[in-house]
Amino acid sequence: MSSCNRNFSSIVVDGNDRAPNRSMLRAVGFDDEDFEKPQIAVCSAWSMVTPCNSHLDELGKASVEGVDQAGGKAVPFGTITVSDGISMGTPGMRYSLVSREVIADSIETVVGAEGMDGLVAIGGCDKNMPACVMALARMNRPGIFVYGGTILPGIHKEKNLDIVSVFEAVGSHASGKMDQDELTEIEKKAIPGPGSCGGMYTANTMSSAIEALGMSLPDSSAQLAVSDEKKIDARDAGAAVVNLIEKNIKPRDIMTREAFENAITVVITLGGSTNAVLHLIAMAHTADVPLSLDDFTEIGKRVPVLCDLKPSGKYNMSHFVRIGGLSPLLKTLLEEGLLHGNCMTVTGKTLAENVKDASPYAPYPTGQDLVRPFNDPIKPDSHLRILYGNLAADGAVAKITGKEGLKFSGKAIVYESEEASLRGILDGEVQAGHVIVIRNEGPVGGPGMREMLSPTSAIMGKGLGKEVALITDGRFSGGSHGFVVGHVTPEAAVGGLIGLIEKDDQITIDAENNELVLNIPDDEIKKRKAAWKQPKPKESRGVLAKYAKLVSSASLGAITDGF
Numbered sequence: 001m002s003s004c005n006r007n008f009s010s011i012v013v014d015g016n017d018r019a020p021n022r023s024m025l026r027a028v029g030f031d032d033e034d035f036e037k038p039q040i041a042v043c044s045a046w047s048m049v050t051p052c053n054s055h056l057d058e059l060g061k062a063s064v065e066g067v068d069q070a071g072g073k074a075v076p077f078g079t080i081t082v083s084d085g086i087s088m089g090t091p092g093m094r095y096s097l098v099s100r101e102v103i104a105d106s107i108e109t110v111v112g113a114e115g116m117d118g119l120v121a122i123g124g125c126d127k128n129m130p131a132c133v134m135a136l137a138r139m140n141r142p143g144i145f146v147y148g149g150t151i152l153p154g155i156h157k158e159k160n161l162d163i164v165s166v167f168e169a170v171g172s173h174a175s176g177k178m179d180q181d182e183l184t185e186i187e188k189k190a191i192p193g194p195g196s197c198g199g200m201y202t203a204n205t206m207s208s209a210i211e212a213l214g215m216s217l218p219d220s221s222a223q224l225a226v227s228d229e230k231k232i233d234a235r236d237a238g239a240a241v242v243n244l245i246e247k248n249i250k251p252r253d254i255m256t257r258e259a260f261e262n263a264i265t266v267v268i269t270l271g272g273s274t275n276a277v278l279h280l281i282a283m284a285h286t287a288d289v290p291l292s293l294d295d296f297t298e299i300g301k302r303v304p305v306l307c308d309l310k311p312s313g314k315y316n317m318s319h320f321v322r323i324g325g326l327s328p329l330l331k332t333l334l335e336e337g338l339l340h341g342n343c344m345t346v347t348g349k350t351l352a353e354n355v356k357d358a359s360p361y362a363p364y365p366t367g368q369d370l371v372r373p374f375n376d377p378i379k380p381d382s383h384l385r386i387l388y389g390n391l392a393a394d395g396a397v398a399k400i401t402g403k404e405g406l407k408f409s410g411k412a413i414v415y416e417s418e419e420a421s422l423r424g425i426l427d428g429e430v431q432a433g434h435v436i437v438i439r440n441e442g443p444v445g446g447p448g449m450r451e452m453l454s455p456t457s458a459i460m461g462k463g464l465g466k467e468v469a470l471i472t473d474g475r476f477s478g479g480s481h482g483f484v485v486g487h488v489t490p491e492a493a494v495g496g497l498i499g500l501i502e503k504d505d506q507i508t509i510d511a512e513n514n515e516l517v518l519n520i521p522d523d524e525i526k527k528r529k530a531a532w533k534q535p536k537p538k539e540s541r542g543v544l545a546k547y548a549k550l551v552s553s554a555s556l557g558a559i560t561d562g563f
Helices: 016-026 032-036 056-069 091-114 128-139 163-174 180-189 202-213 228-247 257-270 275-286 293-300 317-323 327-335 351-355 418-426 453-461 522-531 542-550
Strands: 039-044 073-078 118-123 143-147 154-156 159-161 384-389 392-399 407-415 434-438 469-472 483-489 506-510 515-518
Touching: 016 032, 039 056, 039 091, 039 228, 056 073, 056 118, 056 228, 091 118, 091 128, 091 275, 091 542, 118 128, 118 228, 128 143, 128 202, 128 275, 143 202, 143 228, 154 180, 163 180, 163 418, 163 453, 202 257, 202 275, 257 275, 257 293, 257 327, 275 293, 275 384, 293 384, 327 351, 407 418, 418 434, 418 453, 434 453, 434 506, 453 469, 469 506
Parallel strands: 039 073, 039 118, 118 143, 384 515, 407 434, 434 469, 469 483
Antiparallel strands: 154 159, 384 392, 392 483, 407 506, 506 515
16 A cells, blocks of 8 residues: 555654664564554553453454554554452452543553554453543544453353342342352353453443444444454454545544434443443543533433343343344434434444444344334333432432332431442341432542442342432442432532431432432531531542542543543
């Protein structure tokens, strides 16, 4: 192919003043002809920290092959990841959301410092996925995201298992419904190999959102981690970036306001994770696209939940792959007038062009019963509810499918941390009718905004899913379900009313009128606010301390560059 146009601050230019740079590159495998090719970074979040990412090195190699075969010169490097599944329920989970910013910063740093012309970013776990897209938007150089793919389910007593099965089994064991031997069997069988958590949890939610956004190739979101299709996807992504460079199509040409509306629509239709709200707002901020909590409400009024996927449904992502993946759903949503088909994508074609030949799903319910028709939805409007009220002046996010009911009132039982709440649930302190309050777990107060999967799973495992509710200034795993409300803002650590709730206060959660209310007199609220003193930061050095100083409210995406 012809030499690269060098639209960016390349480290390789004509002239002897760049001979030292060329010398460094020769040492890592460059030949004379490579200096005339576009240099394309291939960043993989490979690690053995988590099964979500344990195979990404192979996908990285496939992307390198795709770049080189298409006439570019691939330059691979790595970034970090952390495992939510391993750190969940421990102090280490405070680093999870923080890692999104660290990963985005690290990719930006390498691509910016080395003057890469394009970027393939490969992620397979919750935070490295939005982080990759944030880095792509920041650098705005032709680039693409590759999803690592979903895990296969484990099997126990002819039932599908995943990581959430283990968390819920802990609750069942604590309530005496399951013995130690069976708990151990579930633990051993739940995670059979590489790939991201198997339900419509955060990883699969974000992979689908990113495909709908136009930043990954068609069908990248719904492929098995261990499959030929996924290796082909990674290789094709490398070639696609060379094509994007030739056509001068950059991420911000793709990541438009309409594209983000498409992503929100798809997340709702799939019954996706509350974390999508946090991540999509952060991604939009990075791309200079205005997006707010209220956009989820407005779009949600016209978009139904159609897919019967875990955690609230019965199917895994592997089943969704089996019936055809995301493309048929995108085509159907487009035909229903719910997507913007003119949005550009990383194929160099529009969304409508990408899906025009997609085959429809088999008929419902005789051919498949995972994706329902528009005239028979699981829920006629969004399960993602943005709540306001005196407890959430700046908003809160709930995932209410309707199976939990649409309204809950109860007496507060208050915990100052996730660990304390888990003990209260497992020890029987939490009873039917309680609204569990977990506070000081927000972006500042954590610091790091941990996911409350352990408490919500314990609730479900103990059979209390319809009898208690939970509110928190932390957030939830995509695997959480039940009557739960997170992202309560302002958070306790900055003076939010959630920090002033007392035991037995009456709280109302109303998912029809989108309200979260502490039912005490205004005079009492004023009295409590006057007595409140801001707590000292929990961390004084290191990444958590820096994060607490810089991070925005969860209602703004928990970003760290919002100045």
